[in-house]
Amino acid sequence: MTRRRPSDQSERIPSTQPLRCPIHGVPLEQGPGPAGSAAWCPVEGRYSTLTACPFVCPLCRHPLDWAGECNACHGSTTGERDSWTFPGDRYDRFDDQGEPLGDGLHWYLTKAGPRRAVSAATNVANMQLLRELIAKIGIAKDGEA
Numbered sequence: 001m002t003r004r005r006p007s008d009q010s011e012r013i014p015s016t017q018p019l020r021c022p023i024h025g026v027p028l029e030q031g032p033g034p035a036g037s038a039a040w041c042p043v044e045g046r047y048s049t050l051t052a053c054p055f056v057c058p059l060c061r062h063p064l065d066w067a068g069e070c071n072a073c074h075g076s077t078t079g080e081r082d083s084w085t086f087p088g089d090r091y092d093r094f095d096d097q098g099e100p101l102g103d104g105l106h107w108y109l110t111k112a113g114p115r116r117a118v119s120a121a122t123n124v125a126n127m128q129l130l131r132e133l134i135a136k137i138g139i140a141k142d143g144e145a
Helices: 120-137
Strands: 038-041 046-048 090-092 106-111
Touching: none
Parallel strands: 038 046
Antiparallel strands: 046 106, 090 106
16 A cells, blocks of 8 residues: 655644644643753653653753763864763663662653763773673674673
């Protein structure tokens, strides 16, 4: 079956319709903070899960992701890897043990930003530990990840 395109404006969804929380069905509102994006679910009192992160990087004004990362400037004015930060707050739907925060369907603030990113050397060392653990439990052959 071929998909058909809307033939006129009457078949298109009007852009004046507010976004709705896909879980509760209520219109989303302006969230707290400086972002001003309508992504806040008034029922849960959290940001709705299917919305883009409404915050922007304070350095370059590009969008942040829910982890508080800026994929444009990496929270650095120098561009050097060792100066990278997470300029925004971190939001999660699940805790570190995999348990849902609240209903698991809305974003919860878990760490305030800005936060320093780990150094490249620390990343390399942690990856080596991960490879050793994977090899030890038999998921991968030695040296493969």
